[in-house]
Amino acid sequence: MASKFHLKKAKDGQFHFNLLAGNGEIILTSEMYKAKDSALNGIESVKKNSAREGAFEIKTSSNDKHYFVLKATNGQVVGQSQMYTTAASCKNGVESVQKNAPGAVLNDES
Structure with missing residues (x-):
């Protein structure tokens, strides 16, 4: 199965997307967008920025779980990962986005 962006419309009318790896696992989740066109632009930003050096930032949550954010060139976060128990598994998540997003x-399920 190929990797996919699943674009959805929330109950409040906003749009969001998930990037799924070939195995169907969610590897990146977007913020909420008021307009569908904005969400589509967010998908394009993920595709473009996932290959950019320095676009990913690995962070540690207050409960010591690891996660990453993907930032556009303007510094805006365009996607965030799930929580990982180890820094190594978080790094693997980054590599999965780099491989699958482009x-x-x-x-489109909106």
């Missing part, structure tokens, strides 16, 4: 197809 060629991911859009599955």
Whole structure:
């Protein structure tokens, strides 16, 4: 199965997307967007920035779990990962986004 961006419309009318790896696992989640076009721009930003050096920032939460954010060139966060128990597994998540995002197809469920 190929990697995919799943674009969805929330109950409040806003849009968001998830990037799924080939195995169906969610590897990146977006913020909420008021307009569908903005969410589509967010997907393009993930595709473009996932290959950019320095675009990922690995962080540690207050409960010592690890996660990463993907930032656009303007510093805005365009996606965030799930929580990982180890820094190594978090790094693997970054690598998965770098590998899967550029060629991911859009599955519009909005």
